[in-house]
Every structure is written in structure tokens, then in C-alpha cells.
Amino acid sequence: MPEKSFLEKLRTSATAQRRLSIAIRLIIAVFLIIFSIFPVLWVISASLSPTGTLATQRLIPANPGLDNYRTLLSMQQFPFWSWFLNSIKISSITAVLSLSITTVAAYAFSRFRFRGRQTMLKAILLINVFPSLLALVAIFLMFSQVGDVIPFLGLDNHNSLVLVYLGGAMGVNIWLMKGFMDTIPRDIDESAQVEGASDWQIFTRLILPLLRPILIVILILNYITTYGDFVLARILLRSNEKYTLMVGLQIFAGAQFQQRWGVFAAGALMGALPIMIIYLALQDQIVGGLTRGAVKG
Amino acid sequence: MTSTPAPPVFKRGNSIQLPALPRLIRFALLIALDVAVFWLLNRLASLGYYPLMAAVLIITLFVNFVLIRREAYPLRWMLIGLIMMGLFTIYPIIFTVWVAFTNYGEGHLITKKQAIDQILDLTYLPPSGKAYSWTAFRSDEGDYALWLIDAEGNAYLAKPDEPLSQPQPGEMGVGPLDARGIPESIEGYRRLNQIQAATDRNLKNIKFGEEGKTIQIRSPSEAAELLPLYVYDPDLDAMINQETGVVYKNLRGTFTSADGKTLRPGFIEFIQFDNFRDFFISPALRGPLLRLVTWNFAFAFFSLLLNFSLGLFIAILFNDPNFPLKKLIRSLLIIPYTVPALITILIWRGMLNPDIGVISRFLYSTIGWSPQWFTDPWWAKIAILLVNLWLSYPYFMLICSGALQSISEEIYAAAEVDGANPWQKFWRITLPLLLVAVGPLLIASFTFNFNNFNLIYLFNAGGPPMAGTPTPAGHTDILISYVYNLAFSGSRGVNYGFASAITIIIFFIVGTITLFQFRYTRMWEEVGENA
Structure with missing residues (x-):
């Protein structure tokens, strides 16, 4: 078959044109x-390379x-396993409390x-424009002062770090959550009130179960943000065994x-894996949250 | 609306009629909190941490108000959040503003009163005045004691950090006195003869006696009491050196003499707008800061442009519900977004290593040349934009494909009837409609990148360094990483005051952009909705 007629055919046939377009896009x-x-x-390969x-x-x-992984978990000077557990502990506590x-x-x-x-709603938005990163100096000095009085809330302490993260809980996500709650009809509350339910009962028994999808999204984004935070942890934590994984x-x-x-690659991979799995497993929910304006650091 | 007229006393629910027990518990907890805060305030006051004290006090008063007053009931639901916000968001902002108007930093870390007290502790050995003759004793462990006799013939025993005593022979281990009234021995010590004493290196530097009334050896025959070196004159706000008579005047928180000599330590002092003036008009800083700010805006702008363009390109490419393997392709393409940014940045730092990283090695083996990603100012900037592209294009891909699906097919159909080509359809329909939908997110992304500290700091610490700047600055430094260096790197002395002033300038830049964003999205009006 001569080439020219083949191309001619392509141009004329709609399905063939569509196939060509898909082929080009697949190559891209x-x-x-x-x-x-x-x-x-490249990192996976590095972590396996002897x-x-x-x-x-x-x-x-x-x-x-797996030599690099063995080295990683047995280093004295760099207690990777403690870092990992610290990160999981701090992120979990922060995510739940913040939510x-x-x-x-x-x-x-x-x-x-x-x-x-x-x-107040407007103020919350405006105040959060001032990122905590910019207040580093003040936060650092504050905890060094508090630590002089209350040692378990000073520098180099996980409690302090969690508290700073909680300072951002009254943030943009309140708007997201409120917007979601506004879509739940108030008739539900009112009929429960007639039955004699208290506000707390209405909140926990009626509203909370309906919020499940948005709760999961915000919980996960909180977790990911905290897990990935570097600079606050870097400034507040001082000793090797207290560091988070990122630090x-x-x-x-x-x-x-x-x-x-190779050892670094093994650590990077192990550190990234939990977050990657969460993302890929829940990508639809997270994407939904992101396009609604949820924030990830 | 739930505003009902005054409810009857017996109405159940809605927490109008509070059960007694929870109420009691609430007040008990409140009292316990107040007692604890009272103790805390005392401790903070004794340490001189007044700003923090004020913050704790105001927040505690607020907590009391919310828990006692009935009309503050809704605020109880967000009380913990408000406390956290007050302590860790609002207080740091106010503190930053305060610091920006001071010289807080290296050499200026303590209050004026503390600094004056420290300077007044300094002493000097007067060349004349009341003197003692002395004899030295030394123990085997290297401790010293002096036997002093003043002009009236009174004898004293002096040891470091102990008050002078006047023991008789037999007391405190003092042995029998010789003809000149000096003990031949002291228990635990050996008496040094004149040659031993004259050649002993330590002896001359030791201060004997308790603090505030110390005695030091002045010459082989004399020891004398040390006097305060400085006297503070509150009228002049100056320190006067008693030995030389030089006057050190308070100059921006440091006592400075007329010929420029300074006294350590300095102290915190209000310096009005000096930090801001330095930022805008200091000749030494102008060059580097101008370059830094230009790059800061360029970085945020080009990051947004590149990341958005690639994200949008991909979104359009696969905006086809029947595209094969769509789900798999999307999952593979969002992988960069799922890796924590810090890890990504460090991995790229390894891959771009100019000699041994994989990208450089690949370039060397194919074209025989590779850019100096870390030491050349331009290539370092390009590298940062490249890494940021990898980090963020999936985000734009995701939000763009969401927005594309909301553009109705009918508009395109109508455009085709009018004879629009694909190029026109993109510029006239897709892009404008898309920008309406994702515009606010783009502005947010710009402000995020404007302060993208992690990328700049972790990739190359702002390097390569600029030459000849008064404070450390690098060619890829942005304002926030420059602030970090000023406040925490300490290589040329921390300067919290200047760092805070720049922080406030950043806040104004970002705040302006954000206000614009709110206007744009009519977020304010949204508050009223459902009200």
C-alpha cells in the first residue's frame, strides 16, 4: 500500500484521527x-545499591x-527509628487534636x-495570612522563656511543638468545615431540640456522622502537613533523639x-512511603478537598 | 434563628437549665486554672518576661469571661482553639511587631537594667589608696590563701570567695606567728617565700575575699581592694570609667565612648524606625536587598507560570473521559506531589550534584558539559525553578482538570459554529473560564511560593553567596530565608530586630496580595450567606 493513500485515509477517517491523537498523547x-x-x-535503586x-x-x-536499610536502622549517631516514631506520634496527635x-x-x-x-470568621482568615514561619523568632523566644518556668513546655520538647501546630487549627479549614456544615439542613437539629437533645448531643449524634467525608480529608491533610513540617521542628527541637524524621x-x-x-535514599523512601500510600489510596477524596480550598503545607 | 424569648425555667435541653454538677466542675476547673496562672505570672515577672506575662494575663481574663458569662456560650465551643490561636499566632505577631522597633539581637539580648548591673560589677585595681602587705600560701591542690596586714597592723586571712577573717594563732589551722606577725604555717597550705610568690603565674590574677569586696595583688609588696570600674550617671544616661575618666554614652543600646569604644553587654532599646530605614535606604544593604527582592518576586512569578502551564497542559491533554489508562496515568503523574517536599528537595540536591549527581553525569557523557547547579547564580536559580516544577505541577494538574470538567460543552459547540479554531477556543474560552475558577488558588500559590522557605533553604541554603554583603545573603535567597539567616544562623551575629522588621514587610506584601484575593473571590460576601 502506498504511503500517501494511508495518510489520506488517516485524515479522512474520524476514528483513525482519534487514534492518532490518542497515540500522540500517550507518547507525551x-x-x-x-x-x-x-x-x-532513582531513589529506590539507590536504596538497594550495595x-x-x-x-x-x-x-x-x-x-x-537490603544492606542500606540494615545500616539505616542500626546507626548510633542517627537514630532513624526514633525519628520515624517521633514523626508518627507528633503528626497523629496533632492531626486528631487539630481536627x-x-x-x-x-x-x-x-x-x-x-x-x-x-x-471573627474574617479575622481568622486574615490572621492566618501571617504564616507561622514568619513568627519563627517570636515562637523560638517564647518557648525558651516558657521553658525557664515550665520545663516540659520549653525548647526541645514534643509538647511545645504540638502546641504550636495547634495554633493553626483555627485556620482556613474552619471555613471549609463550616461551609460543609451549612449544607446540612437545620431542620434536623430543630426536631432533635424538640425531643430534648442538648447541643452537644445534637453535635455528636447527628452532625458528626454526616461530616465523615470532610473529616477524613481534613484529618489526612493535617497529618500530611505536620509530618512534612520542617522549619518549626528544626527550631524548637534540639537533641538528636527528639528530632522528627524531616529534621x-x-x-x-x-x-x-x-x-x-544509599542509606539516605533508604531513609527517604521509608519516610515518604506512608504519605505516598495515603495519597494514592485516597486521591479522589483529597483532590476533592484541595479544589474546595483545603490547605496542605 | 434560635433566638427565643426568655425560656421557662423548666425547659429541657439547649443547656438553658444547667445541671448543677457540670457547672460546679466547670467553676472548680476555672479556679484551678486561675491559681496555676497566678503562679505562672509570678514566675514570669521575676524573670522579667513582661510581654509574655501580659499575653498570658489577657488570655486568662478572656477564658474567665467566656466561662462565666452566659452570653459567651458559643465561644466555649472554640475556647481551646482561641487560646491556641492567641498564644501561638496572635502573640507572636504582636511580639514580632514590638521586636521590629528594637535592636534585639546579638549584643542586645538583655534589659537595660540587667546590662547596667553587669557593667557595674566590673572592677579595677586602684594604683593608690588603702593597701595591705601580703604573704602567700599554697595548698597541694593548688588553692591559694593570703595573709594580709594593713597599715594599722591588723592581720587578715583571705581566701577566694570567702569573707576576710581575723583568726588568732590556733584558730582555723593558723600556726604560730613569726616576728613579722605572719604564721609559719596554715593547715593544708605551704607558705611561699618571696621568690616563689613572685614567680607564681596564677597568684597575680586571683581575687581574694567575697564578691563586692575583693582583694588582689598589686605589686610584690602590696595588695589592695578592687573598686568598681564604672559609675552609672542617670542624668547623662552614661557610664563613667573611674580609672580613665572616659564617658560612655548610650548609643542605640550600647554604651559608647566619644572615640567609638563600646562596653559589653549592650541592651534592648527602642530604636523607632531604624530597622525599616536600614531596609529601605542603607547604602550597604541596598544592592543585595534589591537583588533579593527582585529574585523573590521573579521566583514566585515564574514558579507559578511554569507550574500552572505544565499542569494545565497535562490537564487539557487528558481531558477526555474515554482516554485509555486515564486513572493509571493520573496516579503516576501525581507521585511527585505525594512525596514530602523536604525529601523531594534533598533527592534533587543529590541528583543535581555538579560532579557526581546522575543528571550531571548524564550530561557529561552525552554533551560533555554540565551546568554548575550550585555555584553559578543563574543555573542555581534555574535548578530551583526546575525542582519547584517537579514539586508542584501535579497540584495544578489536579485543580485544572477539576475546573475543565465544569466548562460546558455547549460553549465549545457554539464557538465551532462560529468557526473558531482550537487555538482560539483555548485563548478565548478555556483559559478565561478556567482562570475564574482557579484564580484564587493561583494567588494563594503565588503567596505560598513567595515564602517558600523550605525549597530555598534545603536546596542550596540560598547559595551561592553574594560577595561583600554586610549580612550573609545568597543569590537564590528570598526574603524569608534571609530573615532566617539573620535570626538563626548567627555566623555574623543574630539580629532579631532587623529580622522582625523584614518579617513585617513580608506580611504587608503577602497581606496586600491576599486582600486582593479576597476581593477577587468575594469571600467576604460569603460570610453573610446562610446568616
Whole structure:
């Protein structure tokens, strides 16, 4: 078959045109996917490579093994396992407490009418424009002062870090949550009130179960944000075994990046995996939340 | 609306008629809290932490108000959140504003009173005046004691950090006196002869006697009491050196003499708008700061442009419900977004390493050349934009594909009837409608990148450094990373005051952009909805 007529045919046939367009887009997709997953593949390969330095690494390692992971978990100077547990502990506590504060406050904003309600809602938005990052100096000095009086709320303490994170609980997510609650008809509350239910009973028995989807999204975003936070933890935490994973990885990278690239890669991968799994498993819910204006740090 | 006329006493529910027990518990807890806060305030006051004290006091008064007054009932639901916001968001903001007008920083860390007290503790050895003759004793452990005899013939035993005593022979281990009235021995000590004493290196520097009344050796024959070196003159607000007569006047929180000599430590002092003036007109800072601010805006703008463009391109490419493997492709393409940013940035730092990173090695083996990603100012900027592209395009892809689906097919159909080509359809229909939907998120993204500390700091710590700047600054530094260096790196002395002033400038920039965003999205009006 002569080539020209083949092309002619392509141009005329709608299905063939569509196939060509899909083929081109698939090729572009392949390039984009390479761009997006190459660094991840590279890190997986580094973590399995027995030579373990930045200079010698190849994409397909010779004699892959788990030596880097063994080294990672047994280093004395860099207690990776403690960092990991610290991060999970701090993120879980923060996510749950922060969600509770946000939800209860949003309930009050959605269901009660009181003086200053609208002003407060606006103020919450404006105040959060001042990112906690900018208040680093003040927060650092504050905890060094509080620590002189109450040692368990001073510098180098997980309690302090959780409290600072909770300072952001009255944030933009209140708007998201309130907006969601506003869509729940008030008839439900009113009929329960007639039955003699208290506000707290209405909130916990009626409203809360209906909020499940948005609760999950905000909980997860809280968790991810806290888990990934670096700078507050870096400033408030001082001792090696108290670091969170992000701080620990940064310090390890600063100290032994090139020589122990493989070990770093193993740590990076183990640190990233929980979050990646959460994201990929719940991507539809999270995307829904993001487009509604939920925030991730 | 739930506002009902005064309810009958027996009405159940709605917490009008509070059961007695929870109410009692509430008041008991409130009293316990107040007692604890009272103790805390006392401690904070004794340490001189007045700003923090004021914050704790105001917040506690607020808590009392909310828990006692009936009309504050709705606020009880958000009380913990408000306390946290007050302590960790609002107080730091106010504190930052206060610090911005002071010289708080290295050399100016304590209050004026503390600094004056420290300077007044300094002493000097007067060249003349009341003197003692002395004899030295030394123990095997290296402790010293002096036997002093004043002009009237009174004898004293002096040891470091102990008050002078006047023991008779037999007391405190003092042995029998010789002809000149000096004990031949003191228990635990050996008497040093004149040559031993003259050659002993430590002896001359030791201060004997209790603090405030110390005695030091002045010459081989004399020891004398030390006098305060400085006297503070409150009228002049100056320190006067008693030895030389030089006057040190208070200059921006440091006592400074006419010829520029300063006394340590300095102290915190209000310096009005000096920090802001330095930011805008200091000749030494102008060059570096101008470059820094330009790059800050350029970085935020180009990041947004690149990330949004790629995200939108991908979203349009696969905006087709029947596209094969759509779900799989999307999952693979959002992977960069799922990795915590810090990890991503460090991985890219490894991959872009100019000599041994995979990208450089690949470039060397194919085209024989590779950019200096960390040491060349331009390539460092490009590297940062590249890493940011990888970090954020999936976010824009996600929000754009959501928004694209909300644009109705009918508009495109109508455009086709009018003979619009795909290019026109994109510029005239898709892009304007999309911008309406995702505009606010784009502005938010701009402000986020404007303060994207993690990327700048973790990738290259703002480097490569600029040459010859009075405070450390790098070619890829943005304002917030510059602030961080000023406040925490300490390589050339921390300066909290200047750092806070820049923080406030950043706040105004970001605040203006955000207000614009609120206007744009009519978020204010939304408050009224359902009211």
C-alpha cells in the first residue's frame, strides 16, 4: 500500500484521527511519566545499591540488597527509628487534636448566632495570612522563656511543638468545615431540640456522622502537613533523639550525603512511603478537598 | 434563628437549665486554672518576661469571661482553639511587631537594667589608696590563701570567695606567728617565700575575699581592694570609667565612648524606625536587598507560570473521559506531589550534584558539559525553578482538570459554529473560564511560593553567596530565608530586630496580595450567606 493513500485515509477517517491523537498523547504521557517518576525510581535503586555512594550509583544496581536499610536502622549517631516514631506520634496527635478543635469551632460558627461572629470568621482568615514561619523568632523566644518556668513546655520538647501546630487549627479549614456544615439542613437539629437533645448531643449524634467525608480529608491533610513540617521542628527541637524524621533526614543529609547516599535514599523512601500510600489510596477524596480550598503545607 | 424569648425555667435541653454538677466542675476547673496562672505570672515577672506575662494575663481574663458569662456560650465551643490561636499566632505577631522597633539581637539580648548591673560589677585595681602587705600560701591542690596586714597592723586571712577573717594563732589551722606577725604555717597550705610568690603565674590574677569586696595583688609588696570600674550617671544616661575618666554614652543600646569604644553587654532599646530605614535606604544593604527582592518576586512569578502551564497542559491533554489508562496515568503523574517536599528537595540536591549527581553525569557523557547547579547564580536559580516544577505541577494538574470538567460543552459547540479554531477556543474560552475558577488558588500559590522557605533553604541554603554583603545573603535567597539567616544562623551575629522588621514587610506584601484575593473571590460576601 502506498504511503500517501494511508495518510489520506488517516485524515479522512474520524476514528483513525482519534487514534492518532490518542497515540500522540500517550507518547507525551510516557515522557511526562518518566519526568515524574524518575527521581523516585532513582531513589529506590539507590536504596538497594550495595556500593551506596552518590558517584557510583547506577539505575539498575549490581547485586541489589537490603544492606542500606540494615545500616539505616542500626546507626548510633542517627537514630532513624526514633525519628520515624517521633514523626508518627507528633503528626497523629496533632492531626486528631487539630481536627477536634476545627470541627467543634466550625459547629459553633455554623449553628449559633452571636455578636462578632462574622468579624471573627474574617479575622481568622486574615490572621492566618501571617504564616507561622514568619513568627519563627517570636515562637523560638517564647518557648525558651516558657521553658525557664515550665520545663516540659520549653525548647526541645514534643509538647511545645504540638502546641504550636495547634495554633493553626483555627485556620482556613474552619471555613471549609463550616461551609460543609451549612449544607446540612437545620431542620434536623430543630426536631432533635424538640425531643430534648442538648447541643452537644445534637453535635455528636447527628452532625458528626454526616461530616465523615470532610473529616477524613481534613484529618489526612493535617497529618500530611505536620509530618512534612520542617522549619518549626528544626527550631524548637534540639537533641538528636527528639528530632522528627524531616529534621533528622535534613541533618543526616548535611553530614553524610555523598558518602552514604544509599542509606539516605533508604531513609527517604521509608519516610515518604506512608504519605505516598495515603495519597494514592485516597486521591479522589483529597483532590476533592484541595479544589474546595483545603490547605496542605 | 434560635433566638427565643426568655425560656421557662423548666425547659429541657439547649443547656438553658444547667445541671448543677457540670457547672460546679466547670467553676472548680476555672479556679484551678486561675491559681496555676497566678503562679505562672509570678514566675514570669521575676524573670522579667513582661510581654509574655501580659499575653498570658489577657488570655486568662478572656477564658474567665467566656466561662462565666452566659452570653459567651458559643465561644466555649472554640475556647481551646482561641487560646491556641492567641498564644501561638496572635502573640507572636504582636511580639514580632514590638521586636521590629528594637535592636534585639546579638549584643542586645538583655534589659537595660540587667546590662547596667553587669557593667557595674566590673572592677579595677586602684594604683593608690588603702593597701595591705601580703604573704602567700599554697595548698597541694593548688588553692591559694593570703595573709594580709594593713597599715594599722591588723592581720587578715583571705581566701577566694570567702569573707576576710581575723583568726588568732590556733584558730582555723593558723600556726604560730613569726616576728613579722605572719604564721609559719596554715593547715593544708605551704607558705611561699618571696621568690616563689613572685614567680607564681596564677597568684597575680586571683581575687581574694567575697564578691563586692575583693582583694588582689598589686605589686610584690602590696595588695589592695578592687573598686568598681564604672559609675552609672542617670542624668547623662552614661557610664563613667573611674580609672580613665572616659564617658560612655548610650548609643542605640550600647554604651559608647566619644572615640567609638563600646562596653559589653549592650541592651534592648527602642530604636523607632531604624530597622525599616536600614531596609529601605542603607547604602550597604541596598544592592543585595534589591537583588533579593527582585529574585523573590521573579521566583514566585515564574514558579507559578511554569507550574500552572505544565499542569494545565497535562490537564487539557487528558481531558477526555474515554482516554485509555486515564486513572493509571493520573496516579503516576501525581507521585511527585505525594512525596514530602523536604525529601523531594534533598533527592534533587543529590541528583543535581555538579560532579557526581546522575543528571550531571548524564550530561557529561552525552554533551560533555554540565551546568554548575550550585555555584553559578543563574543555573542555581534555574535548578530551583526546575525542582519547584517537579514539586508542584501535579497540584495544578489536579485543580485544572477539576475546573475543565465544569466548562460546558455547549460553549465549545457554539464557538465551532462560529468557526473558531482550537487555538482560539483555548485563548478565548478555556483559559478565561478556567482562570475564574482557579484564580484564587493561583494567588494563594503565588503567596505560598513567595515564602517558600523550605525549597530555598534545603536546596542550596540560598547559595551561592553574594560577595561583600554586610549580612550573609545568597543569590537564590528570598526574603524569608534571609530573615532566617539573620535570626538563626548567627555566623555574623543574630539580629532579631532587623529580622522582625523584614518579617513585617513580608506580611504587608503577602497581606496586600491576599486582600486582593479576597476581593477577587468575594469571600467576604460569603460570610453573610446562610446568616
